[in-house]
Amino acid sequence: MSYPQQSGGMSTHPEFAEMRDRLERTASSGQAIAVEGLVLLAGVYAAVSPWVVHFTNDSFITVNNLIVGIGIALIGLGLALAPERMFRVAWVLVPMGVWLLISPWVVTAGHSARAGIIWNNCWLGAITALLGLAAMGLTIGRTRRPTR
Template identity: 40%
Template sequence: MAERPTHPTYDMGQHPDIAALRARYDLAAQSRSGQSVSGLAFLSGLYLAISPWVVGFFGRTTLTVNNLVTGIALALLAAGISSAYGRIHGLAWVVPIIGIWTIIAPWVLPPHGASVGMIISNVVTGAVITACGLATVTLGTMSTHRG
């Protein structure tokens, strides 16, 4: 015979304070600026994923795979932030890290000696991603302070 718990179980996700905080985060993400930042991050992720074929450095396997994987990850993360920011706001810090990695990847990943086109593509895309990430993190912080 199974024993019944002596204390009632309580789901912290249903706590009124947590529900109110999630609602504030969701309202911030649904604002024009929140949707613009999420949309730009999503498009940047898609561009990052296809950039080896757009710029023409698909011969460099390591950088090609890196940009494809990080681009897809960023696009999925941006879509999640756009649709459920209240639940995944804790992952927003990953976006600027992906941006910084995108900037330094041509110099860090072997083989070294990236072309000018590769470097410009990654640096500009990385800068846009970093700016979007910082805006996303700030968006969550500002909604917390306003409430």
């Protein structure tokens, strides 16, 4: 018994085209553009925050913030340049934000972190996680248009 072969794979599936259209509408909305920009700014600030808050003499947390900040900024840049592809990976911002939130205690386990480091990373981590949730909500929260 042979089954009919479909050419084109998933790209010809009607729901795939609808999902692509929905992502394109989401990516071009004012809310999405604001989230993209804020994610990029949060990442850049996370990367330079050791020099802004003056905790560069603690090398472990400095390297941590630099690497995580560059990662967040790259996701923000990707959201701005290719939003139809990058909104699917926006969920990564949530664990990165949680990591920034807890990293002063995890990374500086041998000695206590200064209050400036803790305040900086807690605020930055919470904001990053919320921006990740907002980016996820932009794609998940959109209702489907009824088919005619």
